Amino acid sequence: MDSPELILRYLSSERFLYAAWMTLAISLCSLAGGMAAGLVVALLQEARLAALRWVAILYLWLFRGTPVLFQLIFVFNVLPGFGIVLSGFGCAVLALSLNEGAYMAEIMRSGIRAVGFGQRQAARALGMRESQVMRWVVLPQAMRIIVPPIGNQFIGMLKLSALVSVIAVEELLLVANQAAAANFRYLEALSAAGIYYLGLTTIFMALQALLESALRRRGRKPQGTFLQRFLGATAEAGRVR
Amino acid sequence: MTVILDATAIHKSYGTLHVLRGVDLRVVRGECHCIIGPSGSGKSTLLRCLNLLEPIQDGRILFEGRDIAAATRREAPGIRERIGMVFQNFELFQHLSALDNVALAPVRVRGEAKARARERAAALLAKVHLPDKLDSFPDELSGGQQQRVAIARALAMDPALMLYDEPTSALDPETVGEVLQVMQELAEEGMTSIVVTHEMGFARRAADHVVFMDEGKVVHAAPPEEFFAPDTPLPDRLARFLGRIAH
Numbered sequence: 001m002d003s004p005e006l007i008l009r010y011l012s013s014e015r016f017l018y019a020a021w022m023t024l025a026i027s028l029c030s031l032a033g034g035m036a037a038g039l040v041v042a043l044l045q046e047a048r049l050a051a052l053r054w055v056a057i058l059y060l061w062l063f064r065g066t067p068v069l070f071q072l073i074f075v076f077n078v079l080p081g082f083g084i085v086l087s088g089f090g091c092a093v094l095a096l097s098l099n100e101g102a103y104m105a106e107i108m109r110s111g112i113r114a115v116g117f118g119q120r121q122a123a124r125a126l127g128m129r130e131s132q133v134m135r136w137v138v139l140p141q142a143m144r145i146i147v148p149p150i151g152n153q154f155i156g157m158l159k160l161s162a163l164v165s166v167i168a169v170e171e172l173l174l175v176a177n178q179a180a181a182a183n184f185r186y187l188e189a190l191s192a193a194g195i196y197y198l199g200l201t202t203i204f205m206a207l208q209a210l211l212e213s214a215l216r217r218r219g220r221k222p223q224g225t226f227l228q229r230f231l232g233a234t235a236e237a238g239r240v241r
Numbered sequence: 242m243t244v245i246l247d248a249t250a251i252h253k254s255y256g257t258l259h260v261l262r263g264v265d266l267r268v269v270r271g272e273c274h275c276i277i278g279p280s281g282s283g284k285s286t287l288l289r290c291l292n293l294l295e296p297i298q299d300g301r302i303l304f305e306g307r308d309i310a311a312a313t314r315r316e317a318p319g320i321r322e323r324i325g326m327v328f329q330n331f332e333l334f335q336h337l338s339a340l341d342n343v344a345l346a347p348v349r350v351r352g353e354a355k356a357r358a359r360e361r362a363a364a365l366l367a368k369v370h371l372p373d374k375l376d377s378f379p380d381e382l383s384g385g386q387q388q389r390v391a392i393a394r395a396l397a398m399d400p401a402l403m404l405y406d407e408p409t410s411a412l413d414p415e416t417v418g419e420v421l422q423v424m425q426e427l428a429e430e431g432m433t434s435i436v437v438t439h440e441m442g443f444a445r446r447a448a449d450h451v452v453f454m455d456e457g458k459v460v461h462a463a464p465p466e467e468f469f470a471p472d473t474p475l476p477d478r479l480a481r482f483l484g485r486i487a488h
């Protein structure tokens with residue numbers, strides 16, 4: 001079988017398709033978990049009580065100060081000793097979420113802080129209820145601030161998810177490796193995985209660029225061409241952890 | 242003579258800090274009251290208490306004949322609609338154009354039709370001499386222009402009373418005049434207003450009453466002719482305050 005044919009066969013195989021789905025599912029779940037953790041940490045950082053702020057600092061110190069690979073292996077191997085038994089998928093999402101939370105906290109915080117007390121008070125003075133202040137004044141401004149960096153985090157997360165192959169979760173990299181190990185056709189198996197990664201990141205970069213355009217204030221010219229902004233999304237993504 | 246606002250014996254504390262120590266203020270429809278006083282005397286706190294942005298610990302606030310100090314959290318927004326407020330730092334909504342800043346509350350709070358609200362907003366922006374800035378965003382406007390948009394935004398809810406908290410303190414000297422001009426025009430048209438300001442010229446020209454506050458109390462209040470008359474004996478603290486800001 002020649003290379004293009006084998007790549008095509010891998011691409012259309014159920015195993016690779018399932019692995020791509022796993023990669024996507026792990027990334028989406030971890031991003032959601034990371035946003036939740038990040039929001040909690042951000043609120044803790046803004047808390048009045050010093051003890052709560054210290055909890056946030058401890059969290060950031062732990063999860064930014066150790067490699068994410070270490071965190072994955074730790075969750076996978078150490079938690080069962082404390083009676084917490086999770087599936088490989090569960091471990092992957094837990095570790096990646098906790099890690100992501102440490103970075104997402106900063107993004108959430110910037111969104112919360114973007115709308116100052118003054119504007120909220122001005123909205124209240126106009127007769128708005130708290131929910132209206134949130135809906136019409138705070139959220140539109142916070143969204144505009146947090147969507148671009150969250151998009152970058154997601155693209156980074158798609159790539160980061162390759163790490164979970166070390167805890168035997170059947171995602172793209174592990175499946176490609178297994179396929180290649182059987183017949184030593186590394187070029188074909190890894191190409192198939194690479195195409196899936198590129199496909200996924202491309203779709204999400206495009207979604208991000210579209211979303212950013214939609215959120216950009218009306219009447220303002222976007223900076224750069226669509227393609228520039230589209231590729232710009234990759235520049236910051238995939239921070240090394 | 243309709244009394245719009247009658248506040249009596251207002252007490253406000255932040256924790257152990259007793260900021261307002263029994264303030265009385267009576268405002269008749271169409272009057273303009275200017276409040277002056279040293280930093281920390283409680284001027285901003287008083288304004289925030291009057292439109293219920295801050296709860297008071299004691300006292301009575303009659304607004305349009307009703308005691309609003311006892312309003313519940315659910316009633317408060319409805320009362321604030323009737324009281325416009327302008328802040329030192331404008332506090333325009335940064336994501337909205339001048340027109341949308343003005344139209345937002347009428348549409349979202351009063352449920353006014355969008356087209357009608359925008360029409361009225363355009364008219365209000367013309368009234369504050371900004372007919373050509375409808376589509377400008379706050380960061381494209383000078384401080385003086387932003388403050389005039391903020392005034393239009395407050396007027397859009399048809400308030401019975403306007404509160405201004407040092408509306409020109411954050412402005413470059415060149416743009417102070419245009420904002421005071423708009424405020425004076427509104428006052429002359431009969432808009433009832435309470436203005437915290439250090440602009441003595443404005444107080445002389447536009448005020449019906451000048452109120453001097455110090456340490457959470459009204460120390461002296463009089464019509465401007467009397468207040469600024471060279472030969473009236475003034476309380477010590479007021480004389481010192483006026484001496485200080487004259488230099």
Ligand SMILES: Nc1ncnc2c1ncn2[C@@H]1O[C@H](COP(=O)(O)OP(=O)(O)OP(=O)(O)O)[C@@H](O)[C@H]1O
Pocket residue numbers: 255258260278279280281282283284285286287
């Ligand atoms: N939210 C708050 N929490 C605690 N203390 C406050 C709060 N707001 C104001 N204060 C205190 O209340 C006192 C009066 O403040 P206020 O802002 O009303 O003064 P002001 O007369 O407006 O002064 P300025 O001319 O500087 O604006 C000050 O001592 C201030 O520190």
Ligand SMILES: [Mg+2]
Pocket residue numbers: 284285286406407
């Ligand atoms: Mg003040």
